[in-house]
Amino acid sequence: MAYMHIGKDFTPPDVPGKVTGRIKYAEDYTREGMVYARLLTSPIPHARVIDIDASEALAMEGVLGMLTADDVYPDGEPQSTGLKMLTNEPTLVGEPILAVAAVDEKTAETAISRISVTFERLPFVLDPLDSLQPDGADAYNGGNTFVFRQGFAVEKWTSDQVASLRAGNEPTAEPQQTVEYGDLEAAFGESSYVYEGTFTNAGYPHMSMEPRSALAYWEDGKLYLHGGSQSLTAFADGIAGVIGVPKEDLVFVNAATGGGFGQRARAGSIPVYGVPAKLSQKINRPVMMRVTREEEFTIGGARQGLTGWIKVGFKPDGVMAACDLWIVSDNGGKGGGADAYSAADCISVLYQADAVRFRGTAIGTNTAHRGAQRGPGQNQIAPIISPILDAAADELGVSRFDIRKINTPMTGDVGGPQRTPFTSAYMPETLDLAAEQFGWEERQSRRRRTNGSKVIGLGIGQGYHNAGRSGMDGIVMMGPDGRLKVHNGVGNLGTYSYASTSRAAAEVLKMPWERVDIVTGRTDLHLPITSPQDGSNSIFTNTRTFYGAAQDMLAKMKEIASGDLGGTPEDYDISNERVHQIADESVGMTFGQVAARALELGGKYTGSSDLPEELAEWTQISVSRLAGTAFMGVFHDPRHEGNPPGFTVSCIEIELDTETGKYEILDLINVADSGTIMHPKGMENQLVGGAVWGIGLSGYERHLYDPQNGMPASTGYWQSKVPTFLDTPVKIQTGWVDLPDPENPVGARGVGEPAQGSVSAALTAAISDALGGHIFGASPITADMIINHVAGTSEDSKLLAQNNFRG
Template sequence: MAYMHIGKDFTPPDVPGKVTGRIKYAEDYTREGMVYARLLTSPIPHARVLDIDASEALAMDGVFGILTADDVYPDGEPQSTGLKILTNEPTLVGEPILALAAVDEKTAETAIAAISVTFERLPFVTDPLDSLQPDGADAYNGGNTFVFRQGFAQEKWTADQVASFRAGNEPTAEPQQTVAYGDLEAAFSASSYVYEGTFTNAGYPHMSMEPRSAMAYWEDGKLYLYGGSQSLTAFADGIAGIIGVPKEDLVFINEATGGGFGQRARAGSVPVYAVPAKLSQKINRPVMMRTTREEEFTIGGARQGLTGWIKVGFKPDGVMAACDLWIVSDNGGKGGGADAYSAADCISVLYQADAVRFRGTAIGTNTAHRGAQRGPGQNQIAPIISPILDVAADELGVSRFDIRKINTPMTGDVGGPQRTPFTSAYMPEALDMASAQFGWEERQSRRRQTNGSKVIGLGIGQGYHNAGRSGMDGIVMMGADGRLKVHNGVGNLGTYSYAAVSLAAAEVLKMPWDRVDIITGRTDLHLPITSPQDGSNSIFTNTRTFYGAAQDMLAKMKEIAANELGGAVEDYDISNERVHQIADETIGMSFGEVAAIGIELGGKYTGEAELPEELAEWTQIAANRLAGTGFMGIFHDPRHEGNPPGFTVTCCEIELDKETGKFEILDMISIAEAGTIMHPKGMDNQLVGGAVWGIGLSALERHLYDPQNGIPASTGYWQSKVPTYLDCPLKIDTGWVDLPDPENPVGARGIGEPSQGSVSAALTAAITDALDGHIFGASPITTDMILNHIAGTSEESVPLAQNNFRG
């Protein structure tokens, strides 16, 4: 379909501000009378605060006050996992205990140093399997796991069960969760190649470039909060509840956000923003809370580490018959997510196995907060499963490309343990495109070619993530000037999705882009609720809402024109910012004239009547404040059917040096299958960005904790080693299938998450290929692991564990 805007590049309005430094992040704001907060954090991995003596600090010149857990939780701390604003029961090193405000940061630091905190030390643990031992320490007060709606619990295995798992065997303990479909036993019986082994995925931090600083002040009973988030209205909706301020009394200002990757999508992951808000309320001054890189590591969130066992069976023709997956998740010090289940879901979706069983247990450790991180679960399992497919292909005499094509999902298929149908799935087309553009077949002659100590490895991989929510709201407005104002609560994460989804509204009304204003950046501009901007959701979700809102405005325009100029609504169309009769285009009026009449008429035309009944509370507040101020289009999106997937395929060629264990990525291409492409350059950015994340997942990033003291040793960019320019190929090629999805009015789906998974799958497959099919069963595969393998040292020499050098 030919579109006016969709599928064409444009410059999102925030880009010039980013290259000039003018755009403001939370810490760039200032306010007259602003004072500075610093955090006192726990130096102990698991403890209970017995006493806080801040008398000396509070007596210092320039100190305005402190905020403790007792202040923010007067009825006691919530007895659940999840980050707290402040706590008297720290379960990880670096967890905020209290905050102090002073005239400047130096004074605040000096005063913090004068505060005496008496801790009761409690047993701690840095590896989930250690905690599962009969005498293993529990990470939380009340157990080592948290059961939904039941509370903390203790999960223990026998010593033999732990030892057997560590020795590479299928766990025999009772899992907390079991999900299955198909006849697993029969499927394995029908298999002619079966792989079985243990694996580890290391947890690692988000390391967003912007530490989670925030500033807050109160004015006329309203809280003005400046912070960074992935979402805007969804985040504001949540943080209002955490702070305890009515939604209508919160103004959340968030012009730009310095990276998110899952951990700033929802307010529950960033409760520390309540510190400046509540401290400001307490001392009656604006408060700026700057957070450090170390603090960002601790409370900035991390990927769950997975310790697992996998068994996969393939039929003689390469069809994946069965997959049996058992995963112990590292939930860290504050609880985790559903990564393990998503890993099983991903295998089911991508390879359409006849039978799948997932068993899982989630255990806490006294390490960094875990939670959503780009493709949670789907991306961890990608580098584990891809080499298994390759080895199976070689064993069965099927090509490594064909084994993926044989098992590919396609439109009409179902996926996941819930057997959910896809809204559409063009993975076969994506595989073909990647193969053709990369020259996969032609390159096979280079496979495992050597040049001195260097050897060529080829890899192909696939990525998947569910990429679509619905049920949100959209608002567009127009004044007598005829400009279209898209009230946009998506949030500015850096994907430019907030801008790309606005194209849907411009498309419906055939508006020139320079006549469209995106209203965003602060909630007192009255923005509708959206889904949190996570899980590759914005494009699918908000093209639906803005398309619907613009359709509502279009229908109202035609009504007004018919009333004013005669004829029926069906007699009218739009072009060149005019509503006109189809039969005679000279009979019509400009958008500005229609909007002016609508404003004069009021009622449903200005949001003063006939609002959709299902609007979220947040949207109702916005709509009520906008009512009567302009010509309004408003829409509540009904739920969609099926699973809108985001798919990617990556091919890469590496040269691995067996003397150093290092490799260079010589070539890489990533292809997206995400429905209609809204914004090609934005899509390209998501693909190359995901590629960099995939390289980090496969080869570099991991948590490292001192097991003797529970101290993190990877708090910075260097120790955690996020990829740099020099870790990446000189150029990453990209492409996309660009076929529409029927559940979206413009055919679009999201892509942010799987772009990492396919790269990690392909890169790990290439490393395996270069090493003659050796499966490490790990992410990352570091240079020392490669060298140890070449030297003949087994991975089993390093225990199966998390937060150490293996996992």
């Protein structure tokens, strides 16, 4: 289909501001009378605050006030997992205890140093398996796990059960959660190759470039909050509840966000924004809370670590018959997510196994706050499963490419334990395109070729994430100048989907892009609700809403024109910013004239009546404030059917030095199936960015804690090993199949998360290939692990340790 905007490159309006430094992030703002907050954070991993003596600090000149957990939770702290604004019950080092506001940061910091906090120190634990031991410490006050709707609980295994898992055996303890489909026993019975083993995924921090600094002030009864989020209106909608301010009295200002990666999507993951808001309310001054890199490590969150056991069976022809997965999740100090379940879901989707069973138990540790991080679960399992597929292929005499093609999901298939049908699935085409562009077959002759201590490894991998939601709202406006204003609540975290999704509205109305304004960046511009911008959903979700809002405006245009010029709406079409009769294009009105007429008519044409009944409360507030000001198109998106998947396929060639354990990525391609491509340059960015994340997951990123004191040792970029320019290839190839999804009006789906998983899968497979097919069952695979393997030194004693000093 020939589009005017879809699939075409453009410059998103915020890009010039990014290269000139003009665009403002939260900490770039100032406000008349602004003062500064500093946090006192827990220096120990698990404790209870017994007493706070701040008398000396509060008597200091320039100190304006203090905020404690007792202030923000007068009825007591929530007895659940999840970060709190402030706490008297810290369960990890760095958790905010209190905040002080002062005229400058020097005074605030000095005041912090003069506050005496008496802690009752409690036992701490850094590894979920240690906590499962009968005498293991519990990370939380009340247990080591949290059961939904029941509260904290204690989960213990026998020492033999823990030791058995550590020895590589199937866990025999009762899992907290079991989900399965198919006849597992029968499917394994049909298998001629069965792999069974344990694995570990280290968790690691999000490390967004922009720390979670925030500025807050109150004016005329409204709270103005400058912060950084992934999801502008969805986040604002939630943070209003966290802070306890009515939605209509919150103005959230967020023009740009310095990285999200999952942990800035929802208000519950950044409750610390409530600190400057509450302090500002208390002392009646604007409060800037600057967050350091070390503080960002704690409040910025981390990926869940997984310790698991996996058994996979393949039929003689390479078909995956069964997968049995048992995972102990590291939920960190504040609870975690559903990564383990998503790992099982991913295997079911990508490899279409006849039978899948997932068993899981989630255990807290006194380590970083865990939560969603780019492909949570799907991307941890990607580097684990890929070398297993290769081992099966080698054993069964099937090529490594064919075993993926044999098991590929396709349109018409279902996936996951819920057996949900795909809206579309073009994985076969994606596999073919990746292999063709990379020259996969031609490169096979180089496989395991040696040059001194160096050896070539080839890897292919696949990534998946559900990539689309629905049920959100859209608003478009037009004044007598005829310019289209797309009120867009999608966050600006660097994907440019706030701009790409707006182009769906421009497409419907055939508007030149230079005549379109995106209204975004602060909620007092009256924006519709969106889904939280996570789960690779924005492109699918919000092209639906803005397409629908523009369709509403188009229908109203035709009504107005036919009312004034005769005929019926069906007699009219649009072109060149005019609505005109199809039979006689000279009979028509410019868009500006239609908008002016809409203002005269009022009612439904300006959002004053006949609104969709299902609009979210947030959207209703925005529409009520826009009503009567301009011509309005408004839309509530009904729910779609099925699972819109985001798929990627990656191929990698590495040269691994068996003497150093290091490798160079000689070539890498990342190819997507994400429906119709909205914005090729933006697509490339997601694919190359995902590739870098995949390299980090497979090779570098980690969590380090001092086992004696529970202190985090990887609070910075260097220690946590975020990939740099030099860890990535000189050039990354990208591609896409560009086939439309039927559940989206322009055919688009998301891709951000699988773009990491496929590269991680391919890189781990390439390392395994270079080492003769050795399966580490781990991410990351560090240089010393490779050296130890080559030297024949066993890593087994540490393979199932989380948050340790390995590597």
